[in-house]
Amino acid sequence: MPHSTPLITTIVGGLVLAFLLGTLANRLRISPLVGYLLAGVLAGPFTPGFVADTSLAPELAEIGVILLMFGVGLHFSLKDLMAVKNIAIPGAIAQIAVATLLGMGLSWFMGWTLVTGLVFGLCLSTASTVVLLRALEERQLIDSQRGQIAIGWLIVEDLAMVLTLVLLPAVGGIMGDGNARIGDLLIELSLTLGKVVAFIALMIVGGRRVVPWILARSASTGSRELFTLAVLALALGIAYGAVAIFGVSFALGAFFAGMVLNESELSHRAAHDTLPLRDAFAVLFFVSVGMLFDPTILIREPLAVVATLAIIVLGKSVAAFVLVRMFGHSKRTALTISASLAQIGEFAFILAGLGITLGMMSEHGRNLVLAGAILSIMLNPLVFALLERYLESSETMEEQIMEEVEEEEKQIPVDLCNHALLVGYGRVGSLLGAKLNDVGIPLVVIENSRTRVEALREQGIHAVLGNAANHEVMDLARLDCARWLLLTIPNGYEAGEIVASAREKRTDIEIIARAHYDDEVAYISERGANQVIMGEREIANSMLNLLHVERVLEEEPRECPI
Incomplete structure (x- = not known):
């Protein structure tokens, strides 16, 4: 041809x-x-x-x-x-x-x-x-x-x-x-x-x-x-x-x-x-x-x-x-x-x-x-x-647990309670983690990147290496006594599975997750998240709030110059 x-x-x-x-x-x-x-x-x-x-x-x-x-x-x-x-x-x-x-x-x-x-x-x-x-x-x-x-x-x-x-x-x-x-x-x-x-x-x-x-x-x-x-x-x-x-x-x-x-x-x-x-x-x-x-x-x-x-x-x-x-x-x-x-x-x-x-x-x-x-x-x-x-x-x-410990590293359960459990420490997670640290909220991070986990530990931040979908990883991060579960990972469907697993163990924990699309919002919400934040929607709301629309509507309309 x-x-x-x-x-x-x-x-x-x-x-x-x-x-x-x-x-x-x-x-x-x-x-x-x-x-x-x-x-x-x-x-x-x-x-x-x-x-x-x-x-x-x-x-x-x-x-x-x-x-x-x-x-x-x-x-x-x-x-x-x-x-x-x-x-x-x-x-x-x-x-x-x-x-x-x-x-x-x-x-x-x-x-x-x-x-x-x-x-x-x-x-x-x-x-x-x-x-x-x-x-x-x-x-x-x-x-x-x-x-x-x-x-x-x-x-x-x-x-x-x-x-x-x-x-x-x-x-x-x-x-x-x-x-x-x-x-x-x-x-x-x-x-x-x-x-x-x-x-x-x-x-x-x-x-x-x-x-x-x-x-x-x-x-x-x-x-x-x-x-x-x-x-x-x-x-x-x-x-x-x-x-x-x-x-x-x-x-x-x-x-x-x-x-x-x-x-x-x-x-x-x-x-x-x-x-x-x-x-x-x-x-x-x-x-x-x-x-x-x-x-x-x-x-x-x-x-x-x-x-x-x-x-x-x-x-x-x-x-x-x-x-x-x-x-x-x-x-x-x-x-x-x-x-x-x-x-x-x-x-x-x-x-x-x-x-x-x-x-x-x-x-x-x-x-x-x-x-x-x-x-x-x-x-x-x-x-x-x-x-x-x-x-x-x-x-x-x-x-299986012993194998994982041997091949990764010996991870000791976090000695912390009433903390924020943050899943993912990328661009969004790092910003949120810094804010939580500034206001004095105890923080535990779950990350599957060894490099990031080591960097967090050097900074004195509690970090657990692994996938949050794994029950053993969640146990190490003390999901049983955490106050908040915050998911900043970009994959909405993966976040939904983590939410469902966490909600099964803790019916009272407050879960806030991140999403990119409307279908991801629905998916994560159905699995038990208290709130789901969609970045584009929040940007639009913030810009609208900055306009002070209510105050503008109360003002008398200005005349347009001819």
């Missing part, structure tokens, strides 16, 4: 098909990700009908990866990264080694060369950034210890793949015809490591000052468009510069760009403003993966596909589980990380493509990698659902 406007056609076709099939998947009670992947298969060159531009789709998907990793960096401090280095570094390296050896074993069985087996095994060893982060976000695990270990593990895998992409030509020469020397390999390795270290040092030392300053100047203009543009320019510009100048990945560059902005008070606004774009381009990532998939390989090579999928879903997961348990973490943490890593994604496609270019991999091998990627991404939501069902059925309530 000819494309007069290939970019527009690819974006429109991909998003429309993703919306239709994602909605259908949601109706069938399966993950929308499956719908997005199937949309890519329909838009790809291997199925009849509409065919999107296969050269543009991966680049659009890369923008999604950049924005997603930038958003993760906004919620992930350097201290969080260093806190998990002892498990993330050795764990990721060992897991890559295990998966690579398993892939090489399968390739030997299929009669491939050692070099082809090495590339094939490396393709199966690293998880997809987008899939892992989506899974953690859906389960509100980004700020948990499990989430931080998984993200740290992912960062180490990204660094390992950056080194692999640089060293692969030299390794191929040594293992193939011997034209490359070990000394050349060591020089390449040293140069690459030096560039990575230089980039990270530049971002931590210089980026911490420059990036927040640029955003602060953009915000001071009062233009929402300029601020959003500044956020996108920094995220995309730094990611591109990381690749062009230092040779690291787009994802790694964007992650550190977000991380240096983490300490700025504008980080929450930056995350909020880029959320719609992140979601849209993340969908295009899944569509682009689906476009690469040739469904006929399932008929031509069923056993090879099953074996490849087994290495990705079972081999990697078992290796990760054993490694996490060896480091003394709980079974729940080990299983969560195992499920997070039971798929492959963007680096697998890049490595496979480079392997073909260098003559180190066949089209047959790339087709198996693509089949393994798309099937493992489709199965990943199911893996998480089975994991959650298993944990619910196999653990007693006491064991």
